[in-house]
Amino acid sequence: MLKTLRKIREVGVISETAPQPEELLRVRDALDARIRSVLGRALCIRHVDAGSCNGCELEIQALNNPIYNLAGLGVRFVASPRHADLLLVTGPVAANMEAALRRVYDATPDPKLVVAIGDCGCTGGIFASPDAGCGSGPSSCGKVSNVIPVDVAVPGCPPTPVRIIQGILTAIGAGAKGR
Secondary structure, three states: OHHHHHHHHHHOOOOOOOOOOOHHHHHHHHHHHHHHHHHOOOOEEEEEEOOOOOHHHHHHHHOOOOOOOHHHHOOEEOOOHHHOOEEEEEOOEEHHHHHHHHHHHHHOOOOOEEEEEHHHHHHOHHHOOOOOOOOOOOOEEEOHHHOOOOOEEEOOOOOOHHHHHHHHHHHHHHHHHHO
16 A cells, blocks of 8 residues: 555646636626626526427427536426416427417417527428418418517537537527517
8 A cells, every 4th residue: 555655646646638618608607697798687488399390399408407507507498388478389380289389489478489499490400391381281370480579590410519509699699688
């Protein structure tokens, strides 16, 4: 044992260099500061799946894991649109979800923000139709903006959690300018 301790004293502590700050931490800090400055409180998000394949939902769920930890910033997902500040809408709007999406939008108190997530929510994806109007296809209304006004579109199939956070940050910035 003494031999090992002497060797440690001679050589010293050998360690790796400290890692560089992660870009994600800067985005999270900016999001927290923006939320507090604009709202003065936590941000409440209502997620609406308007007919997606669940790829975007997996990335949204990742926002609550220990790596991204949006709950630690005070961002909460709520069950009722009456408590929401921001709507995250995924998927092309299925014809059966059109009325439900309009009701959720109407139930969200003003000023409300809407973020369309994924290629299907932004452009209709493979469900987009040439005339791009609601009721243009038998089962799909296409992109979210065909049904309700959208403040920010986050493309990707599916977009990464960092892109979703940046979209939320952009929406909050747009909401601050509109107030």
